Every structure is written in C-alpha cells, then in structure tokens.
Amino acid sequence: MELPDWVPATMDVSKPSPARMYDYYLGGTHNFEVDRDAAERAIAAMPYTIQGARGNRDFLRRAVRLLVDAGIHQLLDLGSGIPTVGNVHEVAQRRDPTTRVVYVDIDPVAVAHSTAILRHNHLAGVLQADMRDVDAVLSHPRVRDLIDFSEPVGLIMASVLHFVPDSSKPADIVAAYRDAVPTGSHLVLSHIGSNEEPGNRTGMLADFKAVYQNTTNPVVLRTRPQIEAFFDGFSLLEPGVTLVHQWRPDADQELPAKLPPGYGGVGVKP
Numbered sequence: 690m691e692l693p694d695w696v697p698a699t700m701d702v703s704k705p706s707p708a709r710m711y712d713y714y715l716g717g718t719h720n721f722e723v724d725r726d727a728a729e730r731a732i733a734a735m736p737y738t739i740q741g742a743r744g745n746r747d748f749l750r751r752a753v754r755l756l757v758d759a760g761i762h763q764l765l766d767l768g769s770g771i772p773t774v775g776n777v778h779e780v781a782q783r784r785d786p787t788t789r790v791v792y793v794d795i796d797p798v799a800v801a802h803s804t805a806i807l808r809h810n811h812l813a814g815v816l817q818a819d820m821r822d823v824d825a826v827l828s829h830p831r832v833r834d835l836i837d838f839s840e841p842v843g844l845i846m847a848s849v850l851h852f853v854p855d856s857s858k859p860a861d862i863v864a865a866y867r868d869a870v871p872t873g874s875h876l877v878l879s880h881i882g883s884n885e886e887p888g889n890r891t892g893m894l895a896d897f898k899a900v901y902q903n904t905t906n907p908v909v910l911r912t913r914p915q916i917e918a919f920f921d922g923f924s925l926l927e928p929g930v931t932l933v934h935q936w937r938p939d940a941d942q943e944l945p946a947k948l949p950p951g952y953g954g955v956g957v958k959p
C-alpha cells in the first residue's frame with residue numbers, strides 16, 4: 690500500500706487506530722481503509738456513533754469557552770486527537786489570543802498533524818506521550834515552557850479515559866494531574882457510558898466495544914457514577930456529569946432524536 694507523505698515512517702497501519710476512526714466519524718481524511726472498515730463496523734453496531742463523536746466535540750468546544758471565560762489561560766489537552774475543525778487552541782485563542790495550549794496524544798498521526806498546524810503558533814505545542822505516564826508529561830520541556838503550574842490550568846481529558854483500562858488505575862492518573870495543578874484549575878472530562886438505554890438493541894454497546902478490541906486501543910465502558918468518580922477532589926459545575934449533548938447546550942443546538950451514551954462534565958479544584 691502506498692502511504693501519503695503525512696504518515697510517520699514508524700507507524701503501524703495494519704491495525705485500526707481509535708484516533709483515525711474518530712477522525713473518520715468527524716468527516717476527516719486522516720484515516721486508512723483499515724480504520725474506515727472498523728469505523729463502519731462500530732457505526733453498524735451503534736448507529737449513532739457519528740452523533741456521539743460530534744456531540745463530544747461540541748461539548749469540548751463549549752467547555753473550552755467556559756474555561757477561558759473563567760480566566761483559564763493555559764490548557765493541557767490529554768488525548769487531544771487528530772486536529773479537526775474547531776480545535777481547542779482555535780476555540781480558546783479566538784476567545785483570548787494569549788491562551789497557551791499543549792496537546793498530548795499517543796497516536797503518531799495526531800501528533801504529526803498537530804505539529805504541522807501549530808508550526809506558526811508559538812503559544813501552542815504538541816508532544817507524543819502516553820497520558821498515563823504523568824511524570825513524563827508534566828516534566829516535558831514543552832509542557833514546562835508553556836504551562837505555569839503556579840497559575841490555574843485547564844486539564845482536558847475528552848474521550849480518552851475509556852482507552853485507559855482499570856489495570857492502569859485511571860482514577861489515580863486523574864488524581865496525579867489534579868495534585869500537580871493549583872486551586873482554581875479546571876477538569877474537562879468526557880467518557881463513553883456503559884448504560885443500555887431502554888429502546889436500544891440488546892448488546893449494542895457490547896458489539897461496539899468488541900469492534901475496538903482489535904484496534905491499537907481497546908475501549909472500556911464505564912457507568913455514569915464511575916465517570917463522576919473521576920471528579921474526586923473537584924467541585925462539579927452545574928449541571929454535573931450529564932449526557933454530553935445535554936451539558937449546557939447552546940441555544941441553537943440541535944439534539945439528535947436519540948442521545949448517544951457519552952457523558953461529560955467540568956469540575957473546579959477548590
């Protein structure tokens with residue numbers, strides 16, 4: 690297979706990658722046949738997967754606007770994904786051009802693309818890292834250059850913790866980031882839920898999850914109380930952890946007929 694020139698030489702393109710599948714859901718072009726096949730199987734399993742991905746991105750944009758309006762001028766976006774329309778730095782810097790943003794992702798395509806689009810943006814940077822390695826992320830020179838840990842930080846973990854298995858102790862990872870930032874810092878977090886809603890095909894979520902078993906990052910679904918528990922040590926802002934579509938919707942926001950099981954919330958470190 691001939692690969693486009695944006696593909697990093699070391700990249701394994703034989704397995705679907707959740708980052709590139711998500712890019713496909715969002716209408717992006719940085720994905721391969723193996724990703725599109727897996728993404729189509731995920732959509733067949735859970736027909737509103739695309740609405741779920743779009744709803745998550747919209748939640749993220751609304752949450753970033755809230756953070757900047759609350760006076761947060763530095764954002765650490767963990768599991769930031771392949772750049773798409775309305776990236777975190779664009780939304781934030783449109784609101785306040787002095788906002789500094791560091792993107793962190795484990796996926797080489799996400800990092801290669803972020804690097805390319807941030808070439809001329811000296812207030813934003815990207816690093817390839819596993820967000821579970823909290824020390825490596827927090828001590829990285831790019832993070833140290835752009836984030837001042839004596840000032841409140843916006844921690845973003847949007848749609849990433851469902852790629853972190855229980856064996857990696859995700860709650861401890863969130864707590865380690867929380868402990869590294871001062872009072873007034875915010876946490877934006879979203880996560881796929883595990884609840885089977887009435888009216889859904891039985892086994893829908895299990896089939897969706899099964900598609901991800903053969904990707905570079907299998908998915909772990911969690912209940913809403915488990916997702917809420919990630920906000921331990923933060924005060925949740927209203928309306929708490931809700932379906933992402935229902936979290937402070939914009940006045941003109943259209944809601945899909947059936948809401949996908951993606952949950953999100955924003956908390957402040959008291």
Ligand SMILES: C[S@@+](CC[C@H](N)C(=O)[O-])C[C@H]1O[C@@H](n2cnc3c(N)ncnc32)[C@H](O)[C@@H]1O
Nearest residue numbers: 708711768769770794795796819820847848852
């Ligand atoms: C579904 S995308 C979410 C992208 C973006 N945060 C959003 O909400 O639109 C999940 C991203 O998390 C990344 N990811 C998964 N596990 C990770 C890890 N352990 N460390 C860093 N990034 C990770 C994937 O590569 C992918 O780009």
